[in-house]
Amino acid sequence: MTSIILLSVFGIVNLFVGFLKSKKILLPLALLFLIVVFGVNLLAWNNTQTYFNNMLTIDNYAVAFTGIMVLTTLLILPFSQSYIDAEDENLAEYYSLLLFSLVGAIMMVAYENLIMLFIGIEILSIAMYVLAGSNKRSLRSNEAALKYFLMGSFFTGVLLFGIVLIYGATGTFDITEIGAANVMADGTTNTMFTMGLLLLVIGISFKIAAAPFHFWTPDVYEGTPTFFTTFMATVVKTAGVAAFYKLMNAAFEGSFTAWFPTIIAITVLTLVVGNIGAVIQPSVKRMLAYSSISHAGYLLMTLVAFNDLSENAIFFYSLSYALASVMSFGILKLVEDAREGNHSFAAFNGLGKTNPLLAFVMTVSMLSLGGIPLTAGFFGKLFVFSAVIETGNLMWLVVLAVVLAAIGIYYYIKVVIAMYMQPAGENTKVPVSGFATLVLIICAALTVLLGLVPGLVSNML
Amino acid sequence: MITALLLFWPALAALLVLLIKGQGAKKVAFVAALIEFAIAILATTGFDAAGGRMQYELNLPWVENAGIGFHIGMDGISLLMVLLTTFLVPLIILSAFNHDYKNPNAFYALILFMQTGLIGVFVALDAFLFYFFWEVALIPIYFIAAIWGGTNRIxxxxxxxxxxxxxxxxxxxxFVYLYFQTGATDAAAHSSDVQAFYQLALSAESQSWIFWFLFIAFAIKMPVFPFHTWQPDTYTESPTQATMLLSGIMLKMGIYGVLRWLLPVVPMGVSQWDELVLVLSIIGIVYGSVIAIRQHDLKRLIAYSSIAHVGLIAAGIFTLNEQGLQGGVIQMLSHGINVTGLFFIIDIIYRRTNTREITSLGGITQNAKALSIFFMILLLGAVALPLTNGFVGEFLLLSGVYQYNAWFGAVAGLTIILSAVYMLRMFQGVMFGTKSEHTDAFTDLTFNEKAVLIPLVIMVFWIGLFPNTFLSISEPAVGNLLNIINR
Known part of the structure; x- marks a missing residue:
């Protein structure tokens, strides 16, 4: 709760600091704010509190996912160097919007009431609609913002409709009470309830870019300035999946049979579309967009499993995916800035020679996304597969995921090949700020650390 | 503790090598690899083969509260594999001394780093740890082959x-599935330890599909026909050192995996499919040999001959009798030594003549007496002439296959005839005959090259004349393995 208040206050303070002439102070200040929030958030560990007449619960689940999201934002911010250098960028506003959207993200993992879920999603999304279009003079950025906004509002409507139908069937917005009402007990059918449930699932599937509601993702990810794409791919996705699991676990455990076929269909489609789609992409940015769809698929596998291993699997997978994405999108942004906006595979040619550190970190990131041991991504995949295999009757899903994961290696390795095995040609050294270097080293170190001793965080929840 | 030292010393040394600029890196790497070999020798002297139990064990929790342990240790089979690895890696590093690879520090650091992965595979006694090192060994070899390889490498x-x-x-x-089958009475008692896997009592149906899940992984690594299609190209395009690592040591990971994680874990699955595996292996023997006869490129020829030899090893261990298994273990050592030596000789010839085409070579014996002798010995080892190492292994393997099915034994026996055909044909074309423009100014071996070949040749004779030194180390462990399989 304190983190929500602090973030809101800090967001406003940030706006006012923006009136200062020098933009140099903004980044250190924003980082400081986030470090404070990260620390304050941890204080709530093992100390469950509810707020606003049981609208929000800050329990360990909320604290853990808030931790991932604040940490991720903290790691993303240093990549805004090009905005600090540019004269006409509204850096203070960008930072404030990111802080505000983080408030929405926290509400999405701490909600106890469907209204709070809706408000959280809206706070998060509206900031993202603006940021998607922050590159005002770029046609692609404008297209991204418009597309994201129109599709987003449509699916928010679907979500809201779902909430209303659920209210109609149960008479409450409180997820625990919905769970307790257990409308579908004894195998009774309730059309209103089932329809509401389905619409809720569709609404959230859109937010985490699960197929077949993913069509906006490649275009929006590509058009949005890479700095904000990083945020979209990490924080927004983590919040969405955490909210999804919490919803299903608290409110709809009793109606498992009603939503299970839908979820499994969405999961399989997401895995297939994400992995196959990524293979044929011409640019690294679009490849990463499709890869983020595929990772939504792996995360959804925990929902399909829906057992005692799911929570920890989601947590570990989200953390490893967030770290890897900060590295990959961060380096993509640095490379893109140095190559006049070119984010094709060729832009990475020879990076191993011009910037050995960047190439190494990018390799760690690609291996982690691909799920190769020595990296956190391996244990992420292992825990997800474990959760599914424990159910005992879904071996076919694991086999499918395994085949698709092998395909995944192919497109991740393409980046590594470009970096180490293609000549640099006209590609020059990519300038990297000190902050960004530090962040990349931290992310790579954490990824390898979690790849060696996953026990550090694998059993927290 | 000594196992942990064996495991982590190369990785530490790799970090050290990475810091060294210039060609000094190779000397440091060589010394580090020699130290590793000394540690392995030390482990051997303190090793008690009788009883075939695990020794030098270390068992620490790895993933807390989940029954996933950092469990390492060695029995006779592991020890022989560790000895092979630690023996070959210094020679492989030494064999690169005449090359001036760019970024030598990265090159040698990757070789050492890969050694950690290889040792890890051979000493891991926890399924997830095994998988972990299995992939850790893959990453460095990929980079070595893809960065320093030939034109078509990518x-x-x-x-x-x-x-x-x-x-x-x-x-x-x-592995994940098996992990959840352990401790079935108590959900919290899951374990991925090798002993827990051995105690599983699975139904015949589930053993049947688990067999294929595991077998595909091992068969691709070995490679067994028809999973071999990656192998000839990769061997040919990789730099010689990577080829040596791949063929000399890495393919043994697959065979070792079968011994440790397939046969004892799903014995009923094996008994359902062993006939098919034997047929595939024997097809591999004939197929590899016949294609080797048709090759003009030396490296490809050895690559295909490797498919044939590994096919025989695979056939031998799936017979599940003692001769077959013991033959498989000893032949892993012999094949590792012979194939490493042969690839090195091809590298020597290639660097002096810039060609690997048999037709454009010839007459090398006139200029290079020492090379001819070493080449001939290694080649005879590969052909399995008595007194050489290949004979011991292939004899045991063939007698194992013969016990299983006389007809299989007869067809598999073709390997000896066919390998004599392609090997001697190669030797004839390359070493005898008239000199060509490429071999006109051929110089004999340098000191460094002899330093690599002499230890290899010593081993060819050692295993050939006194195989019991090695067979006695693995025999109790193989006996244990058979007890678990036949329980």
Whole structure:
């Protein structure tokens, strides 16, 4: 709760600091704010509190996912160097919007009431609609913002409709009470309830870019300035999946049979579309967009499993995916800035020679996304597969995921090949700020650390 | 403790080598690899083969509260594999001394780093730890082959990488499944320890599909026909050192995996499918040999001969009798030594003549007496002439296959005739006859080259004349393995 208040206050303070002439102070200040929030958030560990007449619960689940999201934002911010250098960028506003959207993200993992879920999603999304279009003079950025906004509002409507139908069937917005009402007990059918449930699932599937509601993702990810794409791919996705699991676990455990076929269909489609789609992409940015769809698929596998291993699997997978994405999108942004906006595979040619550190970190990131041991991504995949295999009757899903994961290696390795095995040609050294270097080293170190001793965080929840 | 030292010393040394600029890196790497070999020798002297139990064990929790342990240790089979690895790696590093690879520090650091992965595979006694090192060994070899390899390297190594990861992910899925079958009475008692896997009592149906999940991973690595398609191209395009690592040591990972994680874990699955595996292996023997006869490129010829030899090893161990298994273990050592030596000799010839085409070579014996002798000895080892190491292994393997099925034994026996055909044909074309423009100014071996070949040749005779030194180390462990399989 304190983190929500602090973030809101800090967001406003940030706006006012923006009136200062020098933009140099903004980044250190924003980082400081986030470090404070990260620390304050941890204080709530093992100390469950509810707020606003049981609208929000800050329990360990909320604290853990808030931790991932604040940490991720903290790691993303240093990549805004090009905005600090540019004269006409509204850096203070960008930072404030990111802080505000983080408030929405926290509400999405701490909600106890469907209204709070809706408000959280809206706070998060509206900031993202603006940021998607922050590159005002770029046609692609404008297209991204418009597309994201129109599709987003449509699916928010679907979500809201779902909430209303659920209210109609149960008479409450409180997820625990919905769970307790257990409308579908004894195998009774309730059309209103089932329809509401389905619409809720569709609404959230859109937010985490699960197929077949993913069509906006490649275009929006590509058009949005890479700095904000990083945020979209990490924080927004983590919040969405955490909210999804919490919803299903608290409110709809009793109606498992009603939503299970839908979820499994969405999961399989997401895995297939994400992995196959990524293979044929011409640019690294679009490849990463499709890869983020595929990772939504792996995360959804925990929902399909829906057992005692799911929570920890989601947590570990989200953390490893967030770290890897900060590295990959961060380096993509640095490379893109140095190559006049070119984010094709060729832009990475020879990076191993011009910037050995960047190439190494990018390799760690690609291996982690691909799920190769020595990296956190391996244990992420292992825990997800474990959760599914424990159910005992879904071996076919694991086999499918395994085949698709092998395909995944192919497109991740393409980046590594470009970096180490293609000549640099006209590609020059990519300038990297000190902050960004530090962040990349931290992310790579954490990824390898979690790849060696996953026990550090694998059993927290 | 000594196992942990064996495991982590190369990785530490790799970090050290990485810091050294220039060509000094190779000397440091060589010394580090020699130290590793000394540690392995030390482990051997304190090793008590009788009883075949695990020794030098270390068992620490790895993933808390989940029954996943950092469990390492060695029995006789592991020890022989560790000895092979630690013996070959210094020689492989030494064999690169005449090359001036760019970024030598990265090159040698990757070789040492890979050694950690290889040792890890051979000493891991926890399924997930085994999988972990299995992939850790793959990453460095991919980079070595893909960065320092030949012109077509990128496409070829990508195929190799995706192919092997594809196989090993199936193994991972099978391990996770087995992990959940352990401690069935108590959900909190899951364990991925090798002993827990051995105690599983699974139904014949589930053993049947788990067999395939595991077998695909190992078969791709070995490679067994028809999973071999990545192998000839990868061997040919890789730099010689990577080829040596791949053929000399890495393919043994697959065979070792069968011994440790397939046969004892799903014995009923094996008994359902062993006939098919034997047939595939024997097809591999004939197929590899016949294609080797038709090759003009020396490296490809040895690559295909390797398919044939590994086919025989695979056939031998799936017979599940003592001769077959013991022959498989000893032949792993012999094949590792012979194939490493042969690839090195091809490298020597290639660097002096810039060609690997048999037709454009010839008459080398006139200029290089020492090379001819070493080449001949290693070649006879590969052909399995009595008194050489190949004879011991192939004899045991063939007698194992013969016990299983006389007809299989007869067809598999073709390997000896066919390998004599392609090997001697190669030797004739390359070493005898008239000199060509490429071999006109051929110089004999340098000191460094002799330093690599002499230890290899000593081993050819040692295993050939006194195989009991090694057979006695693995025999009790193989006996244990058979007890578990036949329980």
């Amino acid at each position: 496409k070829v190594t990508l195929k190799f990488f995706v192919y092997t990861v594809f196989g090993s992910l199936f193994m991972l899925a099978a």
